[in-house]
Structure formats: structure tokens, C-alpha cells
Amino acid sequence: MTAATSETLAAFGGRPSVPKQLRNPPWPVITEEDRAAVLDVLGTGPLVSNVDGRSAVSDLEDAWAERCGARWCVATSNGTTALTAALAAMDIGPGDEVIVPALSFIASALAPVHQMAVPVFADVDPATFTLDPDAVRSLIGPRTAAILPVHLHGHPADMDALGELADQHRLAVLEDAAQAHGAVHYGRKVGTIGTAGAFSLQVTKNLPTCGEGGLLLTQDADVARKARMAREFGEVIEPGAERDYVSYLLGWNHKMNPVQAAFALSQLRRFDAYEAARRRNVTRLLERLAALPGLIVPTVAQGSTHAWHILRFRLDPVRAGLDGVAPAAFRRSVHRLLRAEGVPVSRYQVLPLPLQPVFVDRTGFGRGHPWTAAPRRPVARAGDFPVTEAVIEDSLTLQKRHLNPDAGDALERFADGFEKVWQHMDTVARMARAR
Ligand SMILES: *Cc1c(COP(=O)(O)O)cnc(C)c1O
Numbered sequence: 001m002t003a004a005t006s007e008t009l010a011a012f013g014g015r016p017s018v019p020k021q022l023r024n025p026p027w028p029v030i031t032e033e034d035r036a037a038v039l040d041v042l043g044t045g046p047l048v049s050n051v052d053g054r055s056a057v058s059d060l061e062d063a064w065a066e067r068c069g070a071r072w073c074v075a076t077s078n079g080t081t082a083l084t085a086a087l088a089a090m091d092i093g094p095g096d097e098v099i100v101p102a103l104s105f106i107a108s109a110l111a112p113v114h115q116m117a118v119p120v121f122a123d124v125d126p127a128t129f130t131l132d133p134d135a136v137r138s139l140i141g142p143r144t145a146a147i148l149p150v151h152l153h154g155h156p157a158d159m160d161a162l163g164e165l166a167d168q169h170r171l172a173v174l175e176d177a178a179q180a181h182g183a184v185h186y187g188r189k190v191g192t193i194g195t196a197g198a199f200s201l202q203v204t205k206n207l208p209t210c211g212e213g214g215l216l217l218t219q220d221a222d223v224a225r226k227a228r229m230a231r232e233f234g235e236v237i238e239p240g241a242e243r244d245y246v247s248y249l250l251g252w253n254h255k256m257n258p259v260q261a262a263f264a265l266s267q268l269r270r271f272d273a274y275e276a277a278r279r280r281n282v283t284r285l286l287e288r289l290a291a292l293p294g295l296i297v298p299t300v301a302q303g304s305t306h307a308w309h310i311l312r313f314r315l316d317p318v319r320a321g322l323d324g325v326a327p328a329a330f331r332r333s334v335h336r337l338l339r340a341e342g343v344p345v346s347r348y349q350v351l352p353l354p355l356q357p358v359f360v361d362r363t364g365f366g367r368g369h370p371w372t373a374a375p376r377r378p379v380a381r382a383g384d385f386p387v388t389e390a391v392i393e394d395s396l397t398l399q400k401r402h403l404n405p406d407a408g409d410a411l412e413r414f415a416d417g418f419e420k421v422w423q424h425m426d427t428v429a430r431m432a433r434a435r
Helices: 032-044 056-068 079-089 107-114 133-139 159-169 221-231 258-290 327-341 386-394 408-423 425-434
Strands: 072-076 097-101 118-122 144-147 172-176 196-200 214-218 310-315 395-399
Touching (some): 032 258, 056 258, 072 079, 079 107, 079 172, 079 196, 079 214, 258 408, 327 425, 386 395, 408 425
Antiparallel strands (some): 072 214, 310 395
């Protein structure tokens, strides 16, 4: 410690804690097997999945359903279309309200709007960053049709409490598991607990494809059947039967490409090994960082496992000994100093979802739709979601860099960077107070 204390911060000309070549461990990891899987599809086809019979898409569906212990899996073009196909299959539509967390990726809240339903925003838990069941309870009304919990950053939402609310009020539950492949809640894989669950295979997610993809899980044969119809123009594609081009329902073209399915399937073969390595690397990183006063590392609630898609660190100036410094000022100073050290932290979400212009201005389908179809809830204002707003102000995230199974050395250097900045807390304080 004492030797390091004298080391100059990189922001003031010292040597950065993280050498350049360790700052961005590649993700996804692409192997010869992945390349061969893609070339195999290009060689033998089929290149679209609108045909009856086996393809890389149906292979991926079967593999994911089996791995998660789900009865049905429907592959789609991306995670957002997995969400909208699920909502369509659950008969969520005009006049319905869907309760979504105020802290998430925008797609969680756009999906109900795409179905002409209205998202109603609930605040999140300050430790898990997932839907606060008490907030959800207070928002349930006569138009509430579904709850859309997001397993944000890879931590399962409180599915017991939310499931109880859903049962009481006869609500559907759509899990947004886009960030949580493989996470477990009391012995059950996320995505299999609600009415349906949606995953993203977008290239930065924990189970990546070479571009975009989505997977929908359900235990309900009817939801699976309707999701398949929604995915393909409202048609019924029966195994063994010729396509008849009859549309029974409103459908879209949300199909997955077999090339991307083959790539994801190849990645899935290494998923367990990668997950185990990531768990070791992240645990080690968090152990070191937990020792720094005022740095609140992510934790895992009882009964849950964490997929560690994103690591979110909250910053508490009081616990760091910086009385009178605002959390945002503390966060900004730490951010600047860490970046100079080569620690690639960044912010994730700079606005609560309800304060995004699309929801403040209600720019949906025009003429106020879909909001006109539901009893008018007031437009959100700053201060309505205190936990989400505090989390956005006072936290920094590590994204993607820790997903590579060989990122262990990089993460050790990241921890060095944090420790170095914490050894210069007087400088952090000076910078934060000067703002
Ligand atoms: C990535 C993501 C989505 C959307 O997935 P896409 O495949 O990018 O459409 C939805 N919800 C959350 C929480 C996500 O992180």
C-alpha cells in the first residue's frame, strides 16, 4: 500500500494501472468451431427458417429449451421481437397496461407500446436493480394486464413476490431475460418462471450470436403456438405439411436467420465453461473492490445466482469519508480518474425510462395512441422514481470487458486502478468539491 500511495495518478501524468492491451478483452470470443458452423449453413442451408423441417434455428430452439428446462422455445430476429411476439401471444393489446421497471434498456418499455399497450413504470430495488414488488403493487389497476420484470444486469427479479401479485390479480408475467442467460431463482432458470421469458442473443450479450437474435421460452403450448404465428405473418407452419400462405392472426416477420442460429448454437457449447470462468474472475474482482470504502459492489440475493452481464458499482461519498460531496460529483471524479488509469468504466442509462422523450412526449402511433386507449396516467416527472434516479446519479458500470473467460488478468489490473484512485481520496475530494 505505502509504495503504491506515492504513485502519481495517471490523470496527472503517472503510469496508467491498466496497460492498453488489457483494456478491452474481446467479446464475443470467436473460434474455429464458430466459423465452421457458419460456413456449414452457408454450404448446406437452409438459409431461411420459413420452411418446415430441421434447421439450425430449430436445433437452437431445442437446445435452449432443454438447457433451461422449458417446454417451448421460439427463436426470433432479436430480443425486442422476442418480447413483442410474447406479448402478442399473451393477448396483450390496446387498452392494456404493462408494468415495467423504470431502470432498464429502452426495449423493455417499447415492447408494450409496439403492441398498442401502455407501459406503466415502477421503481426498482436499490440493491438488485430489479422491479420493487411494493411499487408494482401500488400501480396495479383495472387495466393492468401484465408485469414485465427485467433481470437487469443478470440478477433475477424477485419472482416470488411478483408471481404472488400476478396470481392475486390474474396478470400475465413476461420475463425480460435479455441480460440474464443461465441465471437461477430458487432452482429455476430465469425465463421459465413467468408466462414467458425473452432472451437477446445480440452480439454483446452473454450468449451472443454474430449480430442479432432472440429466444422466447414458455411452458404454455398456446403461447408458443401464437408466438410462432406472430413470428411468421400469422401463418401456421405444421411439421410435415406444406406452407399454405394463410394468415390467421396479425403477424410480423420476426424470424431468426439460420446462420446466426448456427453461430449461437456453437457458442452455447462453450457457455457453461465461459460462465464458470466469468464467475471466478468476477468474484475475485468484487472481493478486492468490496474492501474500498464508499464503493458498493453488486451482491446476489438469497436463492439467486447472477449472470454477471453488467457490473454496476454504486458510489457513496459519505462512506468514502467525503461529507458534503454530492453523489454525482463523487461519481464524476472517480469516473475521470479511473478512465485515465485505463479502467473502462462507463455509465449505463442516463435517464429513467419514463423520462425518455418518447414517453414524455408520448410519440407512439400518432394522435396520442396508444395512451388514449387506457385511463390517462400522468406523464412522469423528475423525482417520481427516487431509487432509479439515485442509482443513475451515483453509479458506474463495467460492461462487456469481463465477459471473456480469459479476462482475469485484465480484471486484476482494473482492481489495481480502483485501489490506486482510492489511495488518492484527497484528490477525488478536491476534484468533486471544485465542481
Ligand atoms: C438487449 C436488451 C433487450 C433487447 O434485445 P435486442 O436483441 O437488442 O433487441 C431488451 N431488454 C434488455 C434488458 C436488454 O438488455
